[in-house]
Every structure is written in structure tokens, then in C-alpha cells.
Amino acid sequence: MVDVAVLISGTGTNLQSLINSCGDHNSPARITLVISNNPHAEGLNRAKAADIPTKVINHRNFKSRDLFEERLHEVLKDNGIKLVCLAGFMRILGANFINLWRNRILNIHPSLLPSFKGLHTHERAIESGALFTGCTVHFVNPELDDGPIIAQAVIAINADDTPDSLAAKVLKKEHIIYPQALKLVAEGRIRVVGNKVTMKNVIYANECMINPIT
Numbered sequence: 236m237v238d239v240a241v242l243i244s245g246t247g248t249n250l251q252s253l254i255n256s257c258g259d260h261n262s263p264a265r266i267t268l269v270i271s272n273n274p275h276a277e278g279l280n281r282a283k284a285a286d287i288p289t290k291v292i293n294h295r296n297f298k299s300r301d302l303f304e305e306r307l308h309e310v311l312k313d314n315g316i317k318l319v320c321l322a323g324f325m326r327i328l329g330a331n332f333i334n335l336w337r338n339r340i341l342n343i344h345p346s347l348l349p350s351f352k353g354l355h356t357h358e359r360a361i362e363s364g365a366l367f368t369g370c371t372v373h374f375v376n377p378e379l380d381d382g383p384i385i386a387q388a389v390i391a392i393n394a395d396d397t398p399d400s401l402a403a404k405v406l407k408k409e410h411i412i413y414p415q416a417l418k419l420v421a422e423g424r425i426r427v428v429g430n431k432v433t434m435k436n437v438i439y440a441n442e443c444m445i446n447p448i449t
């Protein structure tokens with residue numbers, strides 16, 4: 236069983252999808268800690284409702300990003316955490332922290348990376364004229380929204396889509412692929428070679444386009 240911490244800043248619907256999937260009796264991962272940098276994050280209530288310990292580490296209480304991340308690292312270590320899932324965690328993590336947890340931090344981003352890194356992804360996807368967008372689960376490396384891709388899902392952009400309608404459609408896909416990606420990583424079926432992910436015995440799910448390199 237792999238002990239997982241989920242880091243959030245807000246609503247926590249992705250956290251909820253991970254809580255639900257880790258509740259399956261055959262899940263290889265269990266969420267043993269939810270950390271929020273935002274004391275008012277709605278996701279904290281989702282964790283409490285599932286009897287998962289929570290911790291607020293408010294970045295505003297630290298003099299520097301390094302000090303904030305040192306505390307984060309300490310809490311993760313003290314709790315025996317093996318994998319970290321960023322789920323709407325809206326702080327940029329520094330290279331020191333990321334290198335300590337290299338290939339053990341997963342992130343979900345609401346675009347088909349490497350397109351539309353950063354914020355306002357749906358507005359930018361619509362403005363770009365792209366016909367498709369989607370979401371990506373990837374290992375975190377020190378570049379923003381970058382790192383080996385574990386899973387992606389695609390949706391069409393329709394002429395009448397707004398940033399809100401697109402966000403809602405993409406979020407539904409996020410809730411499908413994040414649990415799938417976490418399961419693969421926790422089962423130890425993923426290897427990282429350079430900037431690519433390789434997998435063993437992966438059963439392809441309809442909703443999930445997984446990086447097909449073997």
C-alpha cells in the first residue's frame with residue numbers, strides 16, 4: 236500500500252475523485268494526508284468527511300518559498316508519505332523541493348500539455364482556435380507545468396464553448412484520468428526514461444489516452 240498526500244488550494248473535486256478511487260478495496264494507494272496552503276479551501280471539508288487527516292500549511296506564514304517548502308517536506312516525511320498528488324494546488328514549487336521528490340509528485344493540469352501551461356488555459360485554448368483541448372496528469376519537474384506525461388484525455392472545442400463550459404467538460408475528464416494515473420504509479424507499473432513514461436501491462440481505458448511508449 237502506497238501512502239499518498241494530496242495537496243490542494245481550493246474546491247477539491249479532484250481530491251474527491253482520488254478519495255473515491257482510493258476507497259476501492261483493491262486500490263494500491265491510500266490517502267493518508269491532505270495538505271492545503273489555503274486555510275479556507277473547501278477541499279479540507281471533503282477530507283474531513285472521509286476521515287482523512289488534514290494539515291494547513293499557509294504559505295503566507297513563511298518568510299520565503301524555501302522555508303514554506305522545507306516545512307512541507309518535513310510534514311510529508313514525518314507522515315511517511317511516498318507519493319504526492321497536486322490537485323488544484325496553486326503554488327509553484329521550487330527546484331529544491333521538486334528534486335527531493337523527483338518522480339514522486341503528480342500534477343493535473345487542465346490542458347493538453349505542452350500546450351497552454353500556466354493559468355487561464357480554457358480562455359487561451361478557445362482564443363487559439365484549437366479544435367481540441369483536454370487535461371494531463373504528469374510527473375512534476377522544476378519547469379512550470381512540465382514533466383513526463385502519464386495520462387491525457389481529449390475533448391473537442393465546440394464553436395459555442397465558453398471558458399466555463401470548457402472547464403466543466405475538462406474537469407469531468409480530470410476526475411477520470413487522475414485516479415487511473417495514480418493507480419498506475421502506485422502499482423509500480425510506470426518508469427520514467429528521460430522525459431518519457433514507459434509502462435508495463437497497461438490496460439487502456441476508453442477515456443484515457445495513455446502515453447503509448449512501452
Ligand code: GAR
Pocket residue numbers: 245246247248249250278322323324325343344345353380406409
Ligand atoms: C482543476 O481544473 C485543475 O486541473 C486545476 O485547478 C482545478 C482544481 O479544481 N489545476 C491547475 O490549474 C494547476 N495548474 P479542484 O480543486 O476542484 O480539483
